[in-house]
Amino acid sequence: MWLYEKKLQYPVKVSTCNPKLAKFLIEQYGGADGELAAALRYLNQRYTIPDKVIGLLTDIGTEEFAHLEMIATMVYKLTKDATPEQLKEAGLGAHYANHDKALFYENAAGDPFTTTYIQAKGDPIADLYEDIAAEEKARATYQWIINMSDDPFINDALKFLREREVVHSQRFREAVEILKEEQGKKKYF
Amino acid sequence: MSTNRKSYHPFASPHDPCPPQTIKTYETPPNLYLGFQPPGLEQFPPFEALKKGTLWPALYSPYSSPYKDDKKG
Numbered sequence: 061m062w063l064y065e066k067k068l069q070y071p072v073k074v075s076t077c078n079p080k081l082a083k084f085l086i087e088q089y090g091g092a093d094g095e096l097a098a099a100l101r102y103l104n105q106r107y108t109i110p111d112k113v114i115g116l117l118t119d120i121g122t123e124e125f126a127h128l129e130m131i132a133t134m135v136y137k138l139t140k141d142a143t144p145e146q147l148k149e150a151g152l153g154a155h156y157a158n159h160d161k162a163l164f165y166e167n168a169a170g171d172p173f174t175t176t177y178i179q180a181k182g183d184p185i186a187d188l189y190e191d192i193a194a195e196e197k198a199r200a201t202y203q204w205i206i207n208m209s210d211d212p213f214i215n216d217a218l219k220f221l222r223e224r225e226v227v228h229s230q231r232f233r234e235a236v237e238i239l240k241e242e243q244g245k246k247k248y249f
Numbered sequence: 250m251s252t253n254r255k256s257y258h259p260f261a262s263p264h265d266p267c268p269p270q271t272i273k274t275y276e277t278p279p280n281l282y283l284g285f286q287p288p289g290l291e292q293f294p295p296f297e298a299l300k301k302g303t304l305w306p307a308l309y310s311p312y313s314s315p316y317k318d319d320k321k322g
């Protein structure tokens with residue numbers, strides 16, 4: 061079970077109404093390497109992985125939901141006061157026709173989220189390698205969005221999220237070392 | 250300590266349609282180098298850690314667009 065804290069993991073500020081940036085950010089909401097995919101991937105893998113790394117998957121999977129909430133907040137703030145005309149210009153006309161300003165789990169190209177983004181191979185090493193790759197891909201996505209964004213507040217929060225991907229990747233790499241068990245007696249903390 | 254950004258010079262043909270990017274970069278964050286984190290590493294003060302997204306200077310990976318500045322990582 062979870063406890064909910066009614067605050068964001070990192071404050072989200074937005075400098076200008078910019079629905080075009082929202083369209084790009086949606087990649088990290090409902091895209092293949094986005095936060096939803098990450099959370100669902102890790103939390104699901106917990107049942108078929110050695111005990112020693114279950115806690116790590118719980119921790120990181122939970123944190124991904126906190127990231128999802130940050131992305132949702134950004135998208136909401138970037139679009140909430142935009143006119144239908146502005147949304148159309150930002151390439152969100154089709155989104156508006158279907159959803160008004162509701163958020164939807166889709167990628168930047170408008171493809172709906174699908175569980176085929178997530179692997180669950182049942183082989184602990186294969187699954188952890190997938191997780192490492194997922195973190196590096198999420199890190200890269202944040203880079204590409206930062207490269208396109210001129211919003212200093214959004215970029216500040218995106219840099220925080222990118223750093224978290226670096227830390228997650230590090231922890232998954234360590235989890236592999238733990239499961240290899242032949243690294244001498246290295247301490248886990 | 251490792252560097253966060255590496256670069257290479259791709260081939261450019263005189264017949265390329267766009268002005269060539271003579272240098273291309275890619276990111277190499279510290280998690281690629283650290284290995285299993287050793288105990289007793291230096292820590293950021295708490296507030297700074299919350300801001301940066303990591304408690305550990307050894308895992309801190311600053312990033313800014315390579316298209317907007319020429320700061321090497």
Ligand SMILES: [Fe+2]
Pocket residue numbers: 098124195198224225228
């Ligand atoms: Fe992550």
